[in-house]
Amino acid sequence: MLFLQPIRDKGLPVPDTKSLPRVTISRTVTLPDPTRAALYRRAPEFGPKLLFFSGGTALRHLSETLIDYTSNSIHLITPFxxxxxxxxxxxxxxxxxxxxxxxxxxxxxxxxxxxxxxxxxxxxxxxxxxxxxxxxxxxxxxxxxxxxxxxxxxxxxxxxxxxxxxxxxxxxxxxxxxxxxxxxxxxxxxxxxxxxxxxxxxxxxxxxxxxxxxxxxRPIVTADLHLACQLENGRVLLGQHLMTGKEAAPIDAPIAKLWLVADLDDPTPATVRIREKTETLIRKADVICYPYGSFYSSLLANLLPQGVGDAVAATDCPKVYIPNLGHDPEQRGLTVAGQTARLLGALEGGCVKACRRDDLLRFVLVDSKKGRYENPLDLPGIRRLGVQVLDVSLARDDNPDQADSRKVAELLLSLT
Incomplete structure (x- = not known):
């Protein structure tokens, strides 16, 4: 893709790449790859399309860091x-x-x-x-x-x-x-x-x-909807603000089910489908990242609309989950293997077409040496799900329960 922008600048016709043959090439990468990161830093306008499903403020520092390497990152945000x-x-x-x-x-x-x-x-x-x-x-x-x-x-x-x-x-x-x-x-x-x-x-x-x-x-959808969840003790919560532990008491039991509603006074499930332009953004990604942040109300919330799972499965690029290194009230009772299973379940539940698991999630990035994970990692459990574990340096030196934005950025860039 790097040759397309100069051609447009000169006013010359752009080749129709849709009619050209496509091949899949596998390669071995070093994590992190400082050479690749340095190249992107020299020309961020030609940087890769790293796509994130997120919300809230958890990715603020990472986003501020990313603009040093790429002007083309894609952020699908929960509007709930x-x-x-x-x-x-x-x-x-x-x-x-x-x-x-x-x-x-x-x-x-x-x-x-x-x-x-x-x-x-x-x-x-x-x-x-x-x-x-x-x-x-x-x-x-x-x-x-x-x-x-x-x-x-x-x-x-x-x-x-x-x-x-x-x-x-x-x-x-x-x-x-x-x-x-x-x-x-x-x-x-x-x-x-x-x-x-x-x-x-x-x-x-x-x-x-x-x-x-x-x-x-972009918002994942533009509909006026809210989040609802049912806890394992049977209690139903209507509204994202009741799940995060910030404006209400932390949840007293693990979350068992998550869905969308049209009204905070009515638990009836609502359905919505992503627009074609959102599906196109997903299909253009060079890397898809399921990042740290509020696990249910930021990450899994973005996967609830119909069409997300199918679009992810149809995108031929690395898919990466980066769990929280520290405390998240929404992850009560979940090991990192449990989180990975819930993530896969949400993606598979959004797929109409049959797909392989590694088309939805290929890697889980963890830092077993420095990360202050609230619950056990259970690395064998992650591998049993068919997902590859990449044990790398992620944590900040001065605050190990938070990810180092520079490290995360360069790791994701290395996968492109």
Whole structure:
């Protein structure tokens, strides 16, 4: 693929690669491969398409590191968040959660002087929590008119676009909407959502252009749905915020089942299918990574929509699972082998066509020497599932219960 971009730049016709013969080539790689990483670092615009199914903030540091090596990473984000500021927005506007999408775009943004640091600062800003609603409404109004310093320092036409989206947000903001702690980036995304007739893709694309994000960020689906789960003790929880242990007490029994619902007051399962453009993104991946983060509400949640498993199975590239090195309340009672089995089960459950397990997951990356895994690794159990274990250096030297972003990035790059 590296020859295609220069040809486009010269205005010459691009070869029709669909009609060309294809072959499968196997090779032996060194993990990590410093030479390959160095090559990508010299020309990140030609970097590989590393695809991640994720959500939340767990991949923020990795995403910030990735832009040193590739401008082409793909991030499929769960839009089912029901906690924090996303809950306020979703309740007020009946829309998918945009907070995790904004976080990932910001992590991929060009923060250098050649980027748009003024736009980045505005999108990352949150209104103070200790001001009155009247004071915040006045401040927000000054942002809409362009008088606020954070908006005023942004050059046109970007400033006009941002003000327009804030105006759309303000027009639809209910009088009871609490502005305390509101993310301006989320407000801009929400305003754009209404400006584009409740379509997320156009405003996400515009948002990414404004901050010069180095990669692709998309919600796995754009439907207004929520997560539900049943614990092994029979208790049913409706809402992602009840599973993570952050806004409610940690779950008191392992999660037995996960599904989607249309309403937080109704446990009836809802179905949704990924769009063709999402399937195309998956099929273009050079590596598919199931990364660390909240195991159910971030990772497995992305695999619930129909079509994900089939798209993954049809993609001829390495598929890698990187478990959490430290504590995750959602993984109660699960060894890493148990997590791997649940991951495979979620993928296989999403496959209409018969497929081999190694078409869904080939490798599990662990760090048995330094990782502070909450439950036993059970490496033989992973191998019995037909998955290859790669025992490599992943943990941070100063904080072994977290992954080192540079190490993870270079390991994934080595598989391309």
């Amino acid at each position: 968040d029901s906690g924090g500021s996303s809950a306020v927005l979703r309740k007020a506007f009946a829309m998918p959660a945009v907070g995790d999408i904004r976080n990932r775009i910001m992590a991929l943004a060009d923060r250098s002087i050649t980027g748009n640091p003024a736009v980045f600062d505005l999108f990352a800003y949150r209104l103070p929590k200790d001001a009155t609603q009247e004071e915040l409404a006045v401040r927000f109004g000054r942002m809409i008119t362009g008088e606020d310093p954070l908006v005023r320092r942004i050059p046109d036409p970007m400033r006009k676009i941002i003000r327009t989206h804030l105006h759309f947000f303000e027009q639809r903001r209910p009088p009871s909407f609490d502005l305390r702690g509101a993310s301006i980036g989320n407000c801009i995304l929400t305003g754009g959502y209404f400006n584009y007739n409740r379509m997320l893709d156009p405003v996400i694309y515009l948002f990414m252009q404004l901050v010069e994000a180095r990669g692709v960020v």
